């Protein structure tokens with residue numbers, strides 16, 4: 001059946017939860033590139049980015065085709081809009097694309113008519129032409145759709161080699177005044193293959209780039225756009241190949257395009273001092289580096305191909321060139337435990353990173369980690385995609401409870417953006433202003449304000465996540481945190497009982513030995529800590545009993561103690577100190593006992 005397509009709407013829904021970038025919108029350019037292509041072909045287009053404008057759903061009625069772009073964390077919002085459109089405007093065709101639909105097309109097809117997997121430029125044009133002419137879309141590579149209840153996936157198309165055929169993204173398609181940071185992608189692909197990342201699965205290992213001249217023409221066009229104030233290179237690794245990046249820098253300097261900008265790089269930048277000098281000259285004021293960890297085992301597990309020493313050298317080299325650093329870390333590797341995470345934060349503070357983020361390891365669809373985990377039959381504790389944003393824990397980790405992981409990370413982030421660290425930057429700005437050092441004063445002021453923003457986001461994040469954190473504290477035991485005043489101990493194993501006594505003592509929790517007589521006088525604020533094998537018997541006698549079963553015969557039983565401790569306090573440090581004290585032997589230092 002032929003369809004008349006005159007007007008195409010592109011929609012990029014936002015994440016429903018706060019995240020580190022919530023207040024500083026940096027655009028992705030997928031929708032903008034696609035919309036520019038369609039505009040140049042004569043279609044009416046509209047780009048709606050939910051991060052920067054309230055979505056007026058009445059506008060959906062004006063479009064013939066609605067294209068939705070989705071990440072994993074924005075998938076729930078994307079599906080909600082798609083479902084709404086299906087209900088209210090059943091005659092509209094809905095196409096979805098982006099990282100998430102690419103890797104779970106069958107899921108996305110429950111909400112839309114077509115999924116374009118991977119690069120969308122050619123596939124979308126071909127699809128629109130087919131819809132208009134009524135031709136068969138079986139030949140459109142990268143396309144998926146449903147037929148007789150079955151998902152059909154056309155083969156993958158070779159990745160576009162010549163990016164110069166793509167138009168310069170037209171930022172005027174976004175309502176004016178909404179964007180001041182603009183993104184430019186100069187190349188696609190990444191030669192590395194980190195286990196948690198989806199980039200190589202989407203864009204391949206081979207670097208495919210715009211020509212240097214074309215990059216410079218794009219930059220020139222960007223600088224002429226109204227509101228433009230800052231540039232973000234959305235390349236995954238901007239410092240390779242180094243000759244090409246050097247040529248872009250030189251071109252920016254020669255063509256007087258030395259606008260302020262930031263880019264993502266790898267640690268190898270420390271071995272490219274000439275490039276760093278040129279970057280500064282060309283306007284670079286910040287680089288974002290995914291270091292991920294300073295723990296060698298975790299780095300190995302991530303397949304990061306770097307060492308802790310590389311991380312340190314890169315930080316020092318970047319700082320020595322007067323460039324600010326947004327360092328990106330991950331926590332939650334199988335080898336991580338709260339101490340490794342804390343060490344990471346201490347390191348970040350010691351290095352006085354302007355800003356940094358620590359994301360919780362998340363198995364995103366399409367990543368190597370996810371493929372391995374699924375093959376092993378790994379367990380997911382949440383499939384709520386809105387939690388796949390690096391601020392939630394969605395699978396069990398070996399050496400910590402999920403509460404410990406999330407709490408240690410988010411409290412660590414709070415520490416990075418603590419008021420005294422904001423004031424130190426603002427103080428330094430004031431001091432430099434007094435010394436008429438304008439550049440340094442501006443730089444420190446900006447870093448102070450960025451930290452202030454980090455502080456504000458974290459305050460809001462904790463408020464938004466009160467219930468989530470409470471649920472994690474009660475996880476596995478179905479008990480209510482902060483409710484209990486007294487513990488009745490019913491554990492016959494002498495060693496286990498001794499450990500529990502000592503632990504509860506350290507935590508200042510009132511403990512009494514359990515007896516049958518006490519059962520009748522139990523209060524709602526009593527928690528019965530009981531050997532696992534006794535639980536069924538007691539439950540059959542008394543209803544509504546709050547029982548914490550102890551299954552562990554191992555007298556170290558740190559995980560059980562942690563789970564028990566966090567029912568009484570949200571302070572994970574206090575629990576771990578109590579555990580360390582339990583293991584403490586006279587003559588041994590407490591630090592050694594902890595490790």
Ligand code: B12
Pocket residue numbers: 014015019021025026027028029030031033034067068069070071072073074095096097098099100116118119120121124183185196197198199203234235236359364365388389390
């Ligand atoms: C710029 C960027 C950011 C910016 C801006 C993000 C934003 N506004 O959403 C910042 C730094 C803020 C950021 C933050 C995050 N990011 Co980010 N980011 C990127 C990056 C580097 C470039 C995006 C881009 O513009 N690409 C260029 C365009 C051309 O490619 P594209 O978007 O894939 O679009 C093409 C196709 O996918 C397809 N397509 C896309 N949409 C549609 C729609 C239709 C209808 C069709 C037909 C086709 C189609 O066609 C396009 C052209 O070929 C990508 C990596 C990458 N190389 O893409 C990661 C990436 C998107 N980010 C990722 C992640 C995980 C995040 C965070 C959750 C965590 C973090 N890194 O801090 C946050 C969440 C932000 C949020 N929105 O909620 C992951 C997403 C994985 C996933 N499954 O969701 C990526 C893929 C990186 C990775 N390591 O795996 N990010």
Ligand code: SF4
Pocket residue numbers: 190191192193194197198199200236237266290
């Ligand atoms: S994390 Fe960075 S270096 Fe590693 S594969 Fe992804 S884009 Fe490449």
